[in-house]
Amino acid sequence: MKAYERALELIKKEGAEAVLVSNLANIRYLSGYTNDTGYLLITDKKRFLLTDFRFTTQAKLEATDYEVIETRGYAKVLAELLEKEEISKVAFEEEDIPYSVYRAFSEVFHCEMLPIANILSTLRQIKTPQELAYIKEAEHIGDRALAKLLPELKPGMTEAQIAAMLEFNMRMLGAENISFPSIIASGVNSSMPHAMPGEKPIEIGDFITMDFGCKYHGYCSDMTRTIVLGKASEKQKEIYNIVLEAQLECLEMMKPGVVCKDVHNKAVEIISKYGYGQYFGHGLGHSVGLEIHESPACNGRCEDVLQPGMLMTDEPGIYIEGFGGVRIEDLVAITETGYENFAESPKELIEL
Ligand SMILES: [Mn+2]
CATH class of the missing domain: 3.40.350.10 (Creatinase/prolidase N-terminal domain)
Structure with a gap:
């Protein structure tokens, strides 16, 4: 049909x-x-x-x-x-x-x-094998662009420059465009989930949240990684590991038959258990495709049920005003038995 x-x-x-x-x-x-x-x-x-x-x-x-x-x-x-x-x-x-x-x-x-x-x-909502292949390639371009960027990061570079470098990398690696303006948020700016990269230079001790994606044959990718420039403080490690735990637990829930809001609520439950519930104020995830935000979404209201061929991001975060924030995001495809994670970038805390 x-x-x-x-x-x-x-x-x-x-x-x-x-x-x-x-x-x-x-x-x-x-x-x-x-x-x-x-x-x-x-x-x-x-x-x-x-x-x-x-x-x-x-x-x-x-x-x-x-x-x-x-x-x-x-x-x-x-x-x-x-x-x-x-x-x-x-x-x-x-x-x-x-x-x-x-x-x-x-x-x-x-x-x-x-x-x-x-x-x-x-x-x-349900992608064809061809659409899945395009989105997977878009995500892999993002993986490679990030891997190329990380060794080049130096204190004093501005967020805007880092966004430009990342976007240049993606295009040089085969992307036809970016899927949305990259978010590069450092230090206190990282407490703003959708901060706009600006003139702030990155400094030793900063969290740097990088949320970005590209388009390949019209199809979008999306991923987020947060790193620390220099050595992470105990508080930074604590927050990072809570977000990572929530992210990993939610990944394991991604399979056909699961109600979207249940996955979101799992992330809320884990982050709240550690006392940070008030610092996670957005939905856990969304689908992608020709548009960067598609339905269904994994938020507290979505009653949709995951089905094979759907895409979903898994992106919990903790954002503390005046301190900074962490978000970790993968993009997965729902398969017959579970999920395939299209994102391959490492998720252990990177201290550069
Ligand atoms: Mn996203």
Whole structure:
């Protein structure tokens, strides 16, 4: 069954006859078109890809199951297509359409517009062997980029410089791009889970948290390692080992049939046991794919059940304001019997 047939099945259950796809990852997944401007309109009988002059050649080459329509007047052309195809209710991705676009469409469409939450992305939860292979290679590029970076780290380098070096390494090792702006957080900055790398130089005694990933054939990787520059203090070792224990325990839970929130709660339980529960405030993990954050997620609310072919990160952390923080993150694929860890970088505390 083609991906667009699965999409139609899904939106018919919602009560619509056609679907307007605007999320770029969904467009790519459903059509093969890889650039960044356009819409898909999928009906029972026909499939259209609307884009402008800059992308039509590429769209025709990539989206071979679709009729490519070149336009800049999306609202008008879509309205005409919907009328011609006799659609009375079209689904649209409510989390992806800006209000201004919604207003422009609703002014000219003669049919009903049915908002659907981000349900099309659930089609992407279970990866094909090809998708898994791309993500695994992306993760391995990250492993090699980090291994190359570590011996080059010297006191006085700035976080921003380290981010640049890591990203350069990934591209030189075959990545087509980064999957998100790298997080390089040193010293007290490492207490901010999503710190932005800046002018701060790394100093002896700093924790350095590095959270990064790249894209390979459009697919994202994600990993985090925390090291200490110089000798780790007793407190740094204590925190690091608690995070590592939680990370390893949660890894062993990754298998088909397990409820996502149970894995997250395991990490909370372990970190709380040592008295640091209040310092772990984010979810344990998330899936990845064409986007860096995909569903399902391993957080305290997610009732989804792990299945073979899903990806999940395992990234507990402890963050203490004014002191610093630790996060350790692997990316695993759920297999028939358990998991395969795509990340190969060592996790024992590295003192550089
Ligand atoms: Mn992550």
